[in-house]
Amino acid sequence: MTQMGHFKGTETNRMTRRQFLGSTAALSGIVAAPWIIPSSVRGAGGNAAPSNRITVGLIGHGIMGRGHLRRLAGDRDLQVLAVCDVDRLRCQEGKRRVEQTYAAQLTNGTYKGCAAYNDYRELLARSDIDAVVIVTPDHWHTLLSIDAVKAGKDVYCEKPISITVRQGRRLVETVQRYGRIFQTGTQYRSIPTIRQVCEFVRKGGLGKVKQVFTLWNRLGGFFGAPRFGPYRHLMDVENSGKSYTPLDITLPAEPVPEGLDWDLWVGPALWHPHNPAYHKNPSPGVVPWAFCEDFGAASVTWHHSHSADVIQYALGVENSGPVEFIHPSSGAYPTLTCKYANGTLLHLVDHWGMVKDVYKAIPATARLAGNFGGIFVGEKGWVTSMSTGGLIEGGPEKLFEEMKLKTRQVNIGQNNHHVNWFECIRTRKQPSCNEEIGHRSASLGHLTIIAHKLRRSLKWDPVKEQFLDDEAANRLLFRAMRSPWRL
Secondary structure, eight states: OOOOOEEEOSOOOOSOHHHHHHSOHHHHOSOSOTTSOOHHHHTOTTOOOGGGSEEEEEEOOSHHHHHHHHHHHTOTTEEEEEEEOSBHHHHHHHHHHHHHHHHTTSTTOOOOOOEEESSHHHHHTOTTOOEEEEOSOGGGHHHHHHHHHHTTOEEEEOSOSOSSHHHHHHHHHHHHHHTOOEEESOGGGGSHHHHHHHHHHHTTTTSSEEEEEEEOOOSTTGGGSGGGGGGHHHHTHHHHTTOSSOBOOOOOOOOOOTTBOHHHHHTTSOOOOOOTTTOOSSOSSSSGGGGBTTTOOTHIIIIIHHHHHHHHHHHTOTTSOOSEEEOGGGSSSSSOEEEOTTSOEEEEESSTHHHHHTSOOSOTTOOOOOBSSOEEEESSOEEEOOBSSSBOOEESTHHHHHHTOSOSBOOGGGOOHHHHHHHHHHHOOOOTTOHHHHHHHHHHHHHHHHHHHHTSOEEEETTTTEETTOHHHHGGGOOOOOTTOOO
């Protein structure tokens, strides 16, 4: 296997967490001034005592990883013990951020207790770490999560939690076999306003839901980014930009930046030589790799995992899925459509205008904006569940009287997704978006990709998780990993 690397950090400790945190500050390295221990460290002032803190490691310190790290290091009930990234600059930056945050809380203003690792296996080998937050490219999500679970860690993993259906099922089985707490990073369902809308739909507020609409994008907009400029003549952007699926596009090899372990970055994926369109520091985007089918899942990565989670939650099918994927080539619907067992249709549209102009499902005057959710159309009316686009919209107006929303404004910062995970680590209850729900929301996207690739309609058994009488489609439910990596 890839040789394990180690940048710099505290020595791995094999004691239990409670023993580790209860030992002297000088031995543990948690506090640099062992003789005068601040009251916050002892548990005063509303802070958790060290023995009750959840100890956490972060794996992946890109744009999303930095956001997670701010959240983790800023919580007095947690202790961030390690940061891991295959890019040395990102890793050292993460270590520095943690230590600066904790130093500001100490009397003498110094702190040197966060380790920095190049190889995630070193972080997982630490018995003093309770849980990990995984914020890597998509192709690592399943393998990292499974290895973390086997190492006895609870896991928060960014979406999508897999890049194939079979990967996701293996992850679910492993989490449940080892009894770990797993939270999928689809936090939009944890925004109070969105959750209230979903509960309203779920409990029949719209009557029977006939249609749902959500966005699914082509690659063209993504390929408009400046970083693809030097390679456009090699990519056939005119045609590849029309694709609804991630593609196997070979970009030219460029020198690997100093400090980046590219072999470990590629990991279990099919080998691609280094190119900054996949990974660059500073990052050129939140998920720059997602156009490549070996590293990501295009719309599934960009936004659809969030939307699928919110939609299937509202429909009450978050532990199941559609029974049919209807391709537009069939002539039944103008865009790819997912059909559920109760007859509800989920139409994937290029833009919100299609809901009014093509499907004519809601009034032409309706204001539609945002993403990470959908539009529900039922017997009694319609309502949106999008975020980042302003107010929740719907009609008729009396629906909002029945919904009794405290506000129609969607405040993303109000979500309690991390808090829910922390609480479940302590109580061992199921979090709001556990492994099965995360798998089903990712699967909806993976199955859509398969239908787009084959350019035909498919029938699906959500219980057996296989296509009916379609060997070609079933072969696309899994893919091999690059040696020596395996699940």
